Amino acid sequence: GAVVSQHPSWVICKSGTSVKIECRSLDFQATTMFWYRQFPKQSLMLMATSNEGSKATYEQGVEKDKFLINHASLTLSTLTVTSAHPEDSSFYICSARDLGTSYNEQFFGPGTRLTVL
């Protein structure tokens, strides 16, 4: 159980375009989902915390108008990178917290590798 999927697995786009990444919890409900970014050889960096039915909470330094997050249901959150630029090229990973667990484990999606040309 506790499977999180992400789509797409990888995407290549031109500079200036927008890219949407989906994160789904397949077999559990997740009121909270997290979006991370990871540059090569670096650790995970939390971008924002997404709560179902409310606005996302962004970490310091993350532009909320550039990284649009929508968490419309208990099983789906989306991250849209607007007007992407080469410096946005990174590995984007979502995770979800399972309401049913007694501790605070986050289950990770497989990640989306974004390359902006």
Add this chain to the structure above:
Amino acid sequence: GQNIDQPTEMTATEGAIVQINCTYQTSGFNGLFWYQQHAGEAPTFLSYNVLDGLEEKGRFSSFLSRSKGYSYLLLKELQMKDSASYLCAVVDSNYQLIWGAGTKLIIKP
């Protein structure tokens, strides 16, 4: 501020034992996770400690001392596939995960 410290890189030999340490200073404590991450992949769960002591799970064990702000991950009978980054993460008082930078473990034959 909140801080998680773990070594940047460690090298060990196939079949041996390695201990990866993690020290933390956070606002509150609601548990500590260890995750394994292979290059180009998302992290996968290894262990969770919220009480002091040792948790053993097959070849992997995790230890926690809350009074010392210290944890370690012990890997026994190392295999080449254990070459990966190992991430220590602490759940703070706001139930947010605070991540360490990860320890890259290199296994040599």
